[in-house]
Amino acid sequence: MDLPFINALSDRRMLLNLVRQGVVRFPDVEEKPEARLHVVSIVMTCMSHPGGLRALRSALDTMAPDSDGTRQAHRLIQSATLAALIPDGERDRVKPLLQRHWTTFVAAAGGMQAPTNGDLVGRFEALTQEPLPEFGLPAALAFVEEIAALAPSARSTPLSDWVDQQAERLELTLELQKHRSHESPGGLRPPGSDTPETEQITKNKDIVSENGLGWGREISATWVDAEVIDDHDNLPPGPEHQREQDEEERGHQGDEMPSLTSAAPREVESLPQVWGNVPPRNPNFTGRVDLLEALHEQFSTERETAVLPESLHGMGGVGKSQVAIEYIHKHRSEYDLIWWIPAEHKSQILSALTELAQRLGLDLSREAISAVPAVREALSTAETPYANWFLVFDNAESLSDVRPFFPTGGHGKILVTSRNAEWAAVTRTLEVDVFSRPESTAFLRKRTPELALADADRLAEALGDLPLAVEQAAAWRVATGMPVDQYLELLNEKRIELLELGTSPDYEVSVAAAWNVSLDKLEEVNGAALQLLQVCSFFAPEPISRDLFAGSPSAQITETLDETLRDPIKLARAIRDIQRYALAKFDHRAGTLQMHRLVQAVLVSRMTSDHEQIMRHGSHALLANGDVNKPSVPDSWPRYQALLPHLTVSGAVGSADPRVQQFVFNMVKFLYYWGDHDGCLSLATKVHEERKKDRGEDNEHTLSVAKWRAWILWVLGHFREAADINRRCLELSESTVGAADEGTLDSMTRVALDLRTAGDATAALELDRRAFERCAREFGEDDPATLNAAMHLGMCLKFNGAFNEALRLDSDTYRRSVAVLGENTDDTLRVLNYLTIGQREAGDYLGAHKRQEAVYQTFINVYGMENPAVTRAARNLAVARRRAGDHDGALALSSDTLRRFSNRYGDNYPETMAAALDLAIDLRHSADLPGALKLGAETLDRYVKVFGERHPHTLAARANLAIVMRLMGEPDAAHASNAGTLKVLDETLGLEHPIAIVCAINLGSDLAAQGKAREAYERDIDSLDRCRRVFAENHPSTLACSLNLAIDLGRLDRIAEADKIHADTLDRYRRVLGGKHPATLNALQSVRADCDIDPSPL
Known part of the structure; x- marks a missing residue:
């Protein structure tokens, strides 16, 4: 252009x-x-x-x-064509769905004559190359939409969702709606209704008919609910069988469409409605009949108690996971939902359950901290349409890490596979042993039918009947055709070598000998393939993405391996040779390589110390190469989830490579954003200690890690430990880079947060003000660092009760942020949310409410409902609604906000406690005094436990609770509580802090309820004087105090004064809050006003 x-x-x-x-x-x-x-x-x-x-x-x-x-x-x-306007990945995503539906059409057709042009994918691709129409929906989208319409709803949803997403991408949502609603009942349209849009719809439907889908409509009524056609008995063994099996398990997601002319009616078996992460069925699975029957009998036993898991226990290599896979595929039609959960690491469980929550539509967020509790609750309480569920926790070694994720109720089943015998204490356990000799020989002869029974027996004996070793030997025979005698001779030689070196406790010598034979051969035919395996031996025994290997320009390991990683053809050859000798499994659909832990142990045992160091560093370099450097972006989270187990096992935390260190640091950040806060703290602690050793405590990178460690400590409620780290970071920054450095100024704002958390409002304000002034002086008022410091100063001003100054600062910060950072950036929106708090507390209840309603909707549009930023905005809105008089709306939103905060952070998190305090106030305004008393007392106890007796938030909670006590007929208890609270406020914040003024106003009402009219009058006179100095004349708190004073005067028979003040106050209420506001209506009836205290965010 x-x-x-x-x-x-x-x-x-x-x-x-x-x-x-x-x-x-x-x-x-x-x-x-x-x-x-x-x-x-x-x-x-x-x-x-x-x-x-x-x-x-x-x-x-x-x-x-x-x-x-x-x-x-x-x-x-x-x-432009549709192919040019949607990403290749989106077109690739719909192809398997089209293939899957066409396969099912063919199965459902039975003996009917199928059309010859049934290649849906080919036709779809052709349509994507056509120019977009001037009006209406592109033909390719209409094509997919029509196919979705032919399927039952359970099967059409993925296709319809895909069309919805592309229509949104192309801004064609309205056109899609018109397309879907075009035909009136009976297919008739009123005369003269043709428009350019309807003409395009007609054209699209003609295209669909030309492509054979009229035949699809004929059989749609007899649609067979199936995605997998299962008939393995007549298939030959070996790789071809495996490929066909793999295609069937995934609903034919391969590159080739099945031939229609050869498709004969076959037995059709349906998958569960929800089917996730289940490994493909092993076409060479042999034996285990008794074990499978025993497992099925245990699962078939009716139990009235809570869900009792079953477990498969046995040593490594005996095939526990394979038994579980076979059982699932054998009985899959008996369940509504089957989900496979890798469970060796807690992060893997979180990842699998988060994905399940998304699949069930339980949670819009991809964050584990909210999604995982939601899916566990849904399965436990049958809140999903998939009541008959089946979960597999594979390689679950730690009881304490895994059991908390089990659903506690419902009608589902849980199966655990583990090497840990302790599961027998909490599950019904079946032991998985090595093969029986007949099973070993049957397996060997299934792979190589020409093998004599006697030779198979000799091989099984030499391998100890260990299934993993037997499988490896069978693959060797298929790959090499070596005579049994020669192979046994090689095994014996390797066994002698290993005995001389000493055995590993992780595996039997005979097993190691079998793998060493294959490893020697692999080294002979493809040295780079062996080196790739050696690198992978330091990863976790979990799937490893091929993307880590392909074109790794920054991964310098060995000259031979580097060359292979840069060359796609050589890399493909290396992976093929690895598979040939059954040393690892490559999943072509997922693009992942996976090794058994015993193979990894054998590989490591063969390396010298120097070679081990090279290969371990290679694993670290490949991991760093896989870092997308976007830990906060949800679209990047699947990559980090896949890399996390490998980071842990490989020891990458201790790497001295700066690229690896940055990758590890990004993983710390990812765990926080994803919601695994415990995992984040654990990793941050390890990383911080390692960086102090290899970079030094005062290194810039080390200080950045330390601040993240302090932040997650703060989030988890370890406030003192967080404060110690932040204070140390500030000291180190000041002594190394100076007081004007951006890192030093950032540390100042963090220490100020710690001071607010400790309740030291004055010291926090002094530090935040210094940081802001220094930033403005050094960087200018529009610099992002200055804007960040201004935001923190605004929060601290509100914490200190300086709402008018905070409002002026926040308004200026927001204006600058919009100009510098953009209107909908994270920092700008945070400032906007804090701005409305200042507006509200400065007395503009109606204006703040109107603005916050819009702010809340903006947050939802930008972040989605489940983001914590949206929950914070919701809490602000709930308070704004109450202050504006919408008590019902406030109650509904504050209830939901408390639930969200509690689910995400727990009950002792500062925002959770503040939300609980808000809800208690809303319950009081809704006349639920017992509920308000109970929640208020519980929240006060938490504040005392977390912050101590003298923290401003604790004092606010105590003052709010005293109102409920008085309204429930206990004025003496309320007076005693408020008097004690006011005394502490005088000692900490001063009597002219807004919290102290509000407490004093309520104390006047306590005195009035005790019948002490004169003392109430004197207290209210003093409070009104302070209100006028601190608040505006028309501030609602000032009006509340003025109203109470008028009532005091009436009780003292000073009628003229009372009437005058009451009339003036009522007039102001009407002008400030409106005639229908509950506070105005109460003033009209001379009902004393109570003042609430909502904690400012820390």
């Missing part, structure tokens, strides 16, 4: 700013040194983001409406 402004970087940035104004959450675009490359990146990003093309057209029209380049861009956009 020949645009007049593309050469200037500033103009290209302006183009991006204009685009961002029209798009929510538009991603960053990397700036290119070459102008045209930069423009291409902008255009490609617009194409891949919902609303991007429209925003690009609008931006071009704004900047250069008469430019030839703008007109050319319009023409290019209008002539």
Whole structure:
């Protein structure tokens, strides 16, 4: 595009700013040194983001409406094909769905004549190459939509969802709705209803009919609910069998469509409605008949108690997981939901259950901290339509780590596989032993039918009947055809070598000998393949993404292996040779390589110390190569989830490589954002200790890690330990880089947070003010560091009760943030949320409520409902609703907010306790005094436990609780509580802090309830004087105190004074809050006003 402004970087940035104004959450675009490359990146990003093309057209029209380049861009956009406008990955994602549905059509058709042009994928691809129509839905989307319409709802959902997502991406949602609602009942449309849109719909339906889907409609009524056609008995053994088996298990997701002419009616067996992460069935599975029957009998036994798991126990290599896989595939039609959960590491369990929660639609968030409790609760209480569920916890070694994730009720089943015999104490256990001799010989002869029974017996004897070793020997025979005598001779030689070296406790000598034979052969035919295995031996025995290997430019390991990693052909050959000798399994569909832990142990035992160090470093380098460097972005989380077990096992935390160290640090951040706070703290602690050793305590990277460690300690409630680390970081920064360094100033704001947490409001304010002033002086008022310091100062001002100053500062910070950072960035939205708190506490209840309703909706649009930022905005809105008089709306939202905070952070988290305090107030306003008393007392106890007796939030909770006590007929107890609270407030914050003023106002009501009219009057006179100094004349708290004073005067028979003050106060209430506000109505009836205290965020 020949645009007049593309050469200037500033103009290209302006183009991006204009685009961002029209798009929510538009991603960053990397700036290119070459102008045209930069423009291409902008255009490609617009194409891949919902609303991007429209925003690009609008931006071009704004900047250069008469430019030839703008007109050319319009023409290019209008002539674009669907293939050009949606990512390749999206097209690839729908192909298996089309294949799966076509396979089921064929099965359902039985003997009917199938059309010859049934290659749905090929036709779909052809349609994606057609230009988009001027009106209506693109033909390719209409094509997929029609296929979805032919299937029952359970099967059509993935296809319909895909169409919905692409329509949203292309801004065609309205066109899709018109397409779906076009035909009236009976297929008739009123005369004269044809429009360009309806003509395109008719054209699309003609395209569908031309492609054979009319035949699909004929059989849709007899649709067989199946995705997998299972008939393995007549298939030959070996790799071809495996490939066909794999295709069937995944609903034919391979590259080739099945031949329609050869598709004969076969036995159809349905998968569960929800089927996740289950490994493919092993076509060479042999024996275990008694074990499978015993397991089925245990699962079939009716139990009235809570879910009692079954477990398969045995040593490594006996095939526990294989038995579980075979059982699942054998009985899959008996369950609604089957989910496979790798359970060796807690992070793997969190990942699997989070994915299940998404699949069930229980939680919009991909964060484990909220999704995992939701799925566990749903399964325990039968809150899903899949009551008959089956969960497998594979390789579950730690009882304490795994058992908390078990559903406690419902009608499901749990199966555990483990090497840990302790599971026998809490489950019904079946022991998985080595093969019986007949099973060993049967397995060997199934793979190599020409093998004599006597020779099979000799091999089994030499291998100790260990299934994993027997499988490896069988693969060797298939790959090499070596005579049994020669193979046994090699085994014996290797056994003698190993005995001379000493045996490993992890495996039998005969097993190691079998693998060493194959490893020697692999080294002979492909040395790079052996080195790849050696690197992988330091990973966890979990799937390893092929992406870690492919084209690893920064992974320098050995010259031979580096060359293979850079060459896709050589890498493919290495993986094939590894599979050939059954040394690891490669899943072509998932693109992952997986090794058994016993093979890894044998590999490590063969290495010298120097070689081991090289290969371990290689594993670290490959892991770092897989880091996408976006730990906070949900789309990156699956990658970090997959890498986490390998990071842990490989010892990458101790690597001295800066790239590896950055990767490890990113993993710390990911665990926090993902919601595994305990895992985050554990890893952050290890990383911090390692960095202190290898980089030094005052190193910049070490200090960054230390601050993250302190933050997660704070989140988990370890406030003193967090404060110690932050204080030490500040000392180190000041002594090394100086007081004006950005890192030092960041540490100052963190120490200020610790001071607020400890209740020292004055010291916190002094430190935050110094940090802000120093940032403004050193970096300027518009620098992001200064804006961050300003936000923290605004929070601290509110904590100190300086709401008007906080409002002025927050307003200025928000204005600058919008200009510098953008309107919907994280920091800008945080400031906006805090701004409405200041607006509310400064007395503008109605204005704050109106603004916060809009802010809350913006947060939802930007983040989605389950993000913690949305929950914080919801808490603010709940308070704003109550202050504006919407008590029912406040109660509903504060109840939900407390639930969300509690589920995510626990009951002792500061925001959770604040939300509980808010809900107690809302219960009181809703006349549920017993509920308010109970929750208020519980929350006060937590505040005392977490923050201590004298913290401002504890004192606020005590003052709020005293109101309920008085309203429930205990004025003496309320007076004693408020008097004690006010005394502590005088000693800590001072009597003119808003919390103290509110407490004093309520204390006046306590005196009035005790019948002490004169003392109540004197207290209210003093409080009103303080209100007018601290608050505005029309602040609702000032009006509340004025109303109470008027009532005091009436009780003292000073009627004229009472009437005058009451009339003036009532008039102000009407002007400030409106005539229908509950506070105004109470004032009209001369009902004393109580003042609430909502804790400011720390």
